[in-house]
Amino acid sequence: MKGNLNDLQKQAQEKWEELEESSFTIRIGTPTCGRAAGSLDTLQAFQERIKKEGVEAHIIEVGCMGLCFAEPLVIIHNPDSGLPPILYGFITHEKVLRLVEGFILGDDPCLELALGTVEFKEDGTPYIPEMPRFEIEERLVLRNCGYIDPLDIGQYLARGGYLTLQKALKMTPEGIIREVEQARLRGRGGAGFDTARKWKACYQMERGPKYLICNADEGDPGAFMDRVVLESDPHSVIEGMVIAAHALGASQGFIYTRAEYPLVIERLKIALSQAREIGVIGEDILGSGVNFDIELVEGAGAFACGEETAMIASIEGRRGMPRPRPPHPTEYGLNGEPTVVDNVKTFALVTRILQQGGEWFSQIGSPNSTGTAVFALAGRVEQIGLVEVPMGTTLKEVIFEVGGGITNGRTFKAVQIGGPAGGCLPESALDLPVDYDSLKEVGAIMGSGGMVVLDENNCMVETARFFVDFLARECCGKCTMGRLGVKQMLLILEDFVKGEGTEEDLDMLEGLAHDVREGCLCNLGGSAANPVLTTLRYFRDEYEAHVTGKRCPALVCKELITYYILPEKCEKGCDHCVLTCPTEAIATDEKTRKKKILQDKCVKCGTCIDVCPPEYDAVIKVSPPDRVKELEGEAGG
Amino acid sequence: MAEELQEVLAPYPVERRYLLRILQGVQQKMGYISEEALEGVASHLKISPAEVYGVATFYNQFRFIPYGKHHIVACLGTACHAMGGQLILDAFERELDIKAGGITPDHGWSLDRVGCIGCCTKAPVVVINDVIHAKMSPFKVEEVLAGLGLEMRKEKEEEEAGEGESQ
């Protein structure tokens, strides 16, 4: 298969054009989250129906378009209909028959299932004009995601893939670094370090071998951007890596990804072997004399390995513990050699920058944070999924216009941004433009792009406890501040959620957080302070409620709430809660047949609230726990 | 056992950087990493067994006890936590009567927690025998377990109580 890239590209393009213009195509999104929504059943149902009906149609498994709320997603293009490709949402397997009979065998495009049509921008990026979010979004990283087959390098080639690499290989390393410098690209891993500066430092090192590492150890809970990019468009990352390798003079690359991402591993293996086959990685890449290969390394479940010195230790087969800096990895990295570590999205953007120029890229976003930001929008928001917007877009636009606002008409309380080491920002921060510097000012970080929306049903003290618990578990243990400082913060927070804290503890927590931030050996440990400091800064009243009022205003902290069944709302004929209660903590009054919770048996699991039919809605939570006695008194009296 | 271990070790050159991969290979082949396996890996790579033990215990992926017949992983990532993930883990712990990281005495069920599996849009999720279950609730936990053949605790207790009565 190795040969002239231009020939391969031409063949691929012809094949693609035929597919796009005259073939019946059914694209089904089968990334990890799509699978969780049942997309493999959808796929199978389509395959079976198509076979049974004897229709000639291409079924293509694609990645994620970012519209995860509507999974399983299907795009059908019926060229005979004269219609553009149509995107359908919520296509579980039982809806397949309707689509097959309607639009594949007949000429009814089943518009009741459609989310919109798929149109293409000048540069070929698909968008859905019917969805207002695409007016705000700008997809540089996600350009191909959800439309091309990630397992077919031909589809990547057909859309101009690896042509940028071909161009870059003819440039000098300085020339490439200059483009990246002009783009003012900042690393997408979280800290936002100047990419060109890092590359220059490594390029100028006069010893070798040099190594290049792609950080795909997306350990931040609540983040899935890198997973989606690697599952949906792995070649855009590989291409960026080879370009970077040429700029640095690196001979060996690694992609370090999480063992928790089996599909990423599977798809990357295939992508790498295809790339090797056509000669875009390996020896003498595209006849340029450049040698560079990429090895896939699976992490083994350690959040600390997202820190670059820890990642290097892990690749060397050691405990993934960060080490103090200086020396920086560009000077003393893998095996003590000069090493650059960059995030998945940074590499995908490098490809775009070299394709369209640093100047072009620097015009997107805000002056000090150029380009786009990819966020994984999750939590209590309507249209959860992946979002890519120009830097400087406000949080409000991302959450309310792209994300469609808060679920079930509830009220926005906070957005947790930047992973566990990020911060919780309140409503007053919604007009904030999202870029590296604005977020830092308010105590959060861009992080790698996790954005979890919290509403009135989330307790901020418990949220802080959750993050600190995570970080205390995942902290490497090497330094005093990380091992003992973070643990001490956790012990205090554990008391708070039980209503056992004091005012003095509040001050201690705040003081500790500042010291941990400044005193940890690595940034990862230091950032453990962020969730505490931001919740203290913006939600201090909730802390006060727990500490002095011994109550949880959001009705979350188990020790501070009780469940109660409102007798006036309870329907006596209904036994839902009694039958489902796992601990038989619900008793039926013999006379009235109404239900009552036996508090000494109740484990506060919330099943009764779940199963109580919405037309009765008789189960409530109260805080402080003693409140239930008053209610029982009132009801009894 | 020794033969299986040799099969895993054989392809790897004596280079320390293969340590994680070898441990992953051992776990995949045998379901967990035994004491003998740790020693075998150390002697293959010519590194100290104490170091191998240090590395193996650092990473969450490695298990030193076998999986149960059914293996359950509850996700406690940010999104899952915000959507009630802790209640889901609580429910599994209660129904199976084991803690996260544990295994039932009959080796039928093992339970773990995980930081995040990146399935945040389907929160809260659990992974049971490698299949992702989306949008869980405490009630669904009972359903799922019953579907996999777990005799529900309630029934068991009733049975036991029944037996008690008849005696």
Next chain:
Amino acid sequence: MAEKGYVEITIDGQTVQAQEGEKILWAALDAGIEIPHLCAIREAHPPLGTCRLCFVEVEGEGVVASCVEPVREGMVVHTDGERAKTLRRRAMELLLADHDLECKTCVKEGNCEFLQMAISMKVKKPKNLHPFPREELPVDDSHPLIIFDPNKCIRCGKCVWVCREKAELVPFDFVYKGYDMRLTTFLSRPLGETNCTGCGECVEVCPVAALYFRKA
């Protein structure tokens, strides 16, 4: 101007010459200026940086760990800045809170580097911290020469560093992570059953009574 290969820096108003690339901590100690430290080993590159006791303030840069930060020509260092002192105190308080401090029954009888450092820093065991969930572990006296008391360990990592320099196969290493990280042998087997030769390098560097020689 400093000689070739040397730089001139100011520490607490005193002009100090130091070799290029030297860390602030060693430059200061060589000049007789005290900076608290427990984990530092001069030969360790990169440094361990675990104890977090050696913070100083560098003008224009803020607080840095002096065992990690190399000297630069013209650098102005203050060892008594408020922020650096606060951080040093905090680290010491945390270490003390996680230590059993049964000095009267300890083999080192309070004459250990750790306690002396705490006294010189004027830091006492803090009363307002929550007690850490310490787990008492058995003392390992299986080795003919060295006794290992894991309960005293402050996780500075010096023993592992010196052992790794000397022995091809270290008999102990850190296991687990986070608060649970601790020093132990393979599967916590008795030290006497490992390949430990009893050379005693680890005992020499241990700042507490975690590793000590058996009394004759």
